[in-house]
Amino acid sequence: MKIIVDAMGGDNAPVSNVRGALAAVRELGVEVLLVGRGEEILKVLKEDGIDQLPQGLEIVHASEVVEMCDNPATAFREKKDSSLTVGLNLLKNGDGDAFVSAGSTGALLSAATLMVKRVRGIRRAALAPVVPTGAGGAVLIDCGATAECTPEYLLQFAFMGSYYAERVLKRPEPKVGLLNIGAEPSKGTDLQREAHALLTAADKAGRIRFVGNVEAREAVYGEVDVIVSDGYSGNIFLKTMEGTGGFMAKQLKAMFKKNALTKLAAVLVSGGLKQFKKMMDAGEVGGTALLGISRPVIKAHGSSDDFAIKNAIRQAQSFASSGIIEDIVENIEHMRLSTEKVEKI
Amino acid sequence: MKIIVDAMGGDNAPVSNVRGALAAVRELGVEVLLVGRGEEILKVLKEDGIDQLPQGLEIVHASEVVEMCDNPATAFREKKDSSLTVGLNLLKNGDGDAFVSAGSTGALLSAATLMVKRVRGIRRAALAPVVPTGAGGAVLIDCGATAECTPEYLLQFAFMGSYYAERVLKRPEPKVGLLNIGAEPSKGTDLQREAHALLTAADKAGRIRFVGNVEAREAVYGEVDVIVSDGYSGNIFLKTMEGTGGFMAKQLKAMFKKNALTKLAAVLVSGGLKQFKKMMDAGEVGGTALLGISRPVIKAHGSSDDFAIKNAIRQAQSFASSGIIEDIVENIEHMRLSTEKVEKI
Known part of the structure; x- marks a missing residue:
C-alpha cells in the first residue's frame, strides 16, 4: 500500500509531515510518496541525521505550495506544480492508494472534487471526522464541506457515514442518527423532516440502521455511531465541542496549577489526566x-504534529483497504432520488 | 416588584417552586404570586414548618397543570385553569411584573406569544439563555424558539440580545457576533450572508456593535457578548455545549473516584472543582x-431545584427592572425591514 502525502500543507510543514511520514514507513508497513519541494524535504531528513532515503519513502518534487490565502476554489489550477495538485494527480493516475494533506480544507475539497471526481451519482463530497463521544467516537458527516444541503445529500451522507463506521470504526450495523433539535420526526426544519422520511425508508429497506433524530447532547453522549448533518450545523456541532473541550481543559489546568497542593493533586491523577487528554485529542x-x-x-488537521500526521497516514491506510468506496459504488442506486421523487419533495 | 411563579411546572414541582419562591421572598426583597393547586402549595409550606403565609408570598389557585405530553400549541387553551394560563393572564393584566415557569418550553412560548403578545413589530420571540463562556457568559439568541429564521428575525434578535447583555449582564456596548462557520462575510448560507449585511448596516448606524461572524469555538471562548443565531443552530450550539460539559464532567468524576490517591487529589482541588462546577451550572x-x-x-430549566428557581426569580426581577422592553419598543423601527428592503433582499 502506497500513501501519497502532501509534504507542504499544514502549520508544521514540512518538518512534521516528513517526520510523520518517516514514522509511518517504519511503524505501519506502508510506503509513502512525499510530494513537495525536494530540497526542503531532504533538509528535514538530513537534520534528523538521515542521509539516504529509507526504503519505502519516495519524494516527488513539486515546486509550489498552496497557501491559506490562495483562493480555495482555483488554487489547484493556478498552482499546477503545487504539492496539492501534483499529489492529487498521482492519486488520480493510480500511483498511490490514498492522499493525505494538512493544508487548506477548501482547496483540498475543490481540488479533489474537480480533479479526482466524486463517485458517479454522489451529489456532494462530505467531511466526515470521527468525534469523541461517550461511546468511543462517532462519524460526523458533514462538518462543513457543504453548508446548504438537500434531503438527498443527507441520505447519501447517511449511507457513506454508515459504511465508514462499519468498515473503519468496526461497528457492526452502525446506528445512524439525524442531528436535530428534538427527537420527534416533526422537529427541525423542512430539511430534517424530509431527510427523516428518506432515512426511515432506507432503514425499512434494510440498507442502513436509522435510529431517528438525535439531539446534540445525546450525540455527544454516544447514542449513535453516525451523526448525519448538513455542513453548517455539523460545523457548529464540531466547533462547539472543540471550544467547550478546550475551554474546560484550560480551566482544569488553571485549577491544578494554583498552588503546591493542587500540583500534588495533578500528580496523583496524572494517569487519568493523560487518558482524558488522549480521548479529547484530535491528533489521536x-x-x-x-x-x-x-x-x-484524508484531511489532516492544520495543526498536525509528527504524531498526528502518522495517524492520518494510518487512517488513510485503513480507508484505502476498507472497501468503502466499493460499497458506495455498488449501492449508489439506493442513495439517489429518482426525478419523480425529487419533484414530490 | 411582584413576580408571578408557576408553582406546578418542572420536574421538582411544586416542592422546589414553593421553596425557591420562599427563598426569593426572604432574600431578594420581591413579592411572589405562586400560581397552582392551593392545597399542594400549602402542603409543601406545612411540611417545611410554615403554617402561615409569610409576608410577600401570595397563592393564586389554579386547578389544572400543563403536562409535557400536552400539545404545546394548544395546552393553554385546553387547560384554561392551568397554572400557566392563569399565571400569564395575571401578567397580561398587570397583576405582576414578570412571569417565571419551569414547565414545557413549547407551551410557555405559545401561550406567552398568543396571550401576552409580542412587542408590536417583533416578528418572533426568542429564547435567550446566558451560556457560560471564557468571558463570563454570553447571551445566545435564539436557542430554539424559531427553528427557521429570516434575516429580519436575526436582525431583531441582535438588537434584543444587545439590550439584554447591556442591561442585565451589565456589558457596556456589548459585542454582537453572528454564529457562523467562518469569519468572512461570505461564509454560511444565504441566511447568514443576508443577516451579516443587515447587522453591518445597524452597526454603521451606531445602533448595535456588530463585530462580524463568530465561529462556535470562539463563541465558547468568549469573543462576543451576544451570539446571534437561528433557533436550529443555536439549539445545536447550546446542546453540544451541555453535552460536552456533561461528558467531560462525568469523565473527571470517574478519574477522581478511581482509588484512594485520586480521592485525595479530589480533596486537594475541592475548592477549584466547586468553582468549576459553579461556572458550568445552569442553576446559577x-x-x-x-x-x-x-x-x-423567564423560562426556568425543567430540572430546576430550589436554588435554580430562586435564581430564575432573581433574573425575572432584574429583567423587569431593566428597561429592555422599553428599549425594544423605542427602537422597533430600526429593527424592521421596510417592504422595499425586504424585496431587495
Whole structure:
C-alpha cells in the first residue's frame, strides 16, 4: 500500500509531515510518496541525521505550495506544480492508494472534487471526522464541506457515514442518527423532516440502521455511531465541542496549577489526566475522511504534529483497504432520488 | 416588584417552586404570586414548618397543570385553569411584573406569544439563555424558539440580545457576533450572508456593535457578548455545549473516584472543582429570558431545584427592572425591514 502525502500543507510543514511520514514507513508497513519541494524535504531528513532515503519513502518534487490565502476554489489550477495538485494527480493516475494533506480544507475539497471526481451519482463530497463521544467516537458527516444541503445529500451522507463506521470504526450495523433539535420526526426544519422520511425508508429497506433524530447532547453522549448533518450545523456541532473541550481543559489546568497542593493533586491523577487528554485529542484520530470522492482522501488537521500526521497516514491506510468506496459504488442506486421523487419533495 | 411563579411546572414541582419562591421572598426583597393547586402549595409550606403565609408570598389557585405530553400549541387553551394560563393572564393584566415557569418550553412560548403578545413589530420571540463562556457568559439568541429564521428575525434578535447583555449582564456596548462557520462575510448560507449585511448596516448606524461572524469555538471562548443565531443552530450550539460539559464532567468524576490517591487529589482541588462546577451550572443563571414578548417572561430549566428557581426569580426581577422592553419598543423601527428592503433582499 502506497500513501501519497502532501509534504507542504499544514502549520508544521514540512518538518512534521516528513517526520510523520518517516514514522509511518517504519511503524505501519506502508510506503509513502512525499510530494513537495525536494530540497526542503531532504533538509528535514538530513537534520534528523538521515542521509539516504529509507526504503519505502519516495519524494516527488513539486515546486509550489498552496497557501491559506490562495483562493480555495482555483488554487489547484493556478498552482499546477503545487504539492496539492501534483499529489492529487498521482492519486488520480493510480500511483498511490490514498492522499493525505494538512493544508487548506477548501482547496483540498475543490481540488479533489474537480480533479479526482466524486463517485458517479454522489451529489456532494462530505467531511466526515470521527468525534469523541461517550461511546468511543462517532462519524460526523458533514462538518462543513457543504453548508446548504438537500434531503438527498443527507441520505447519501447517511449511507457513506454508515459504511465508514462499519468498515473503519468496526461497528457492526452502525446506528445512524439525524442531528436535530428534538427527537420527534416533526422537529427541525423542512430539511430534517424530509431527510427523516428518506432515512426511515432506507432503514425499512434494510440498507442502513436509522435510529431517528438525535439531539446534540445525546450525540455527544454516544447514542449513535453516525451523526448525519448538513455542513453548517455539523460545523457548529464540531466547533462547539472543540471550544467547550478546550475551554474546560484550560480551566482544569488553571485549577491544578494554583498552588503546591493542587500540583500534588495533578500528580496523583496524572494517569487519568493523560487518558482524558488522549480521548479529547484530535491528533489521536489523525484526520478527517473526505467521503464521496472516487479515491481515498484524508484531511489532516492544520495543526498536525509528527504524531498526528502518522495517524492520518494510518487512517488513510485503513480507508484505502476498507472497501468503502466499493460499497458506495455498488449501492449508489439506493442513495439517489429518482426525478419523480425529487419533484414530490 | 411582584413576580408571578408557576408553582406546578418542572420536574421538582411544586416542592422546589414553593421553596425557591420562599427563598426569593426572604432574600431578594420581591413579592411572589405562586400560581397552582392551593392545597399542594400549602402542603409543601406545612411540611417545611410554615403554617402561615409569610409576608410577600401570595397563592393564586389554579386547578389544572400543563403536562409535557400536552400539545404545546394548544395546552393553554385546553387547560384554561392551568397554572400557566392563569399565571400569564395575571401578567397580561398587570397583576405582576414578570412571569417565571419551569414547565414545557413549547407551551410557555405559545401561550406567552398568543396571550401576552409580542412587542408590536417583533416578528418572533426568542429564547435567550446566558451560556457560560471564557468571558463570563454570553447571551445566545435564539436557542430554539424559531427553528427557521429570516434575516429580519436575526436582525431583531441582535438588537434584543444587545439590550439584554447591556442591561442585565451589565456589558457596556456589548459585542454582537453572528454564529457562523467562518469569519468572512461570505461564509454560511444565504441566511447568514443576508443577516451579516443587515447587522453591518445597524452597526454603521451606531445602533448595535456588530463585530462580524463568530465561529462556535470562539463563541465558547468568549469573543462576543451576544451570539446571534437561528433557533436550529443555536439549539445545536447550546446542546453540544451541555453535552460536552456533561461528558467531560462525568469523565473527571470517574478519574477522581478511581482509588484512594485520586480521592485525595479530589480533596486537594475541592475548592477549584466547586468553582468549576459553579461556572458550568445552569442553576446559577436560573433561567432563559423569552425576549420579544411585551412583558418579562423567564423560562426556568425543567430540572430546576430550589436554588435554580430562586435564581430564575432573581433574573425575572432584574429583567423587569431593566428597561429592555422599553428599549425594544423605542427602537422597533430600526429593527424592521421596510417592504422595499425586504424585496431587495
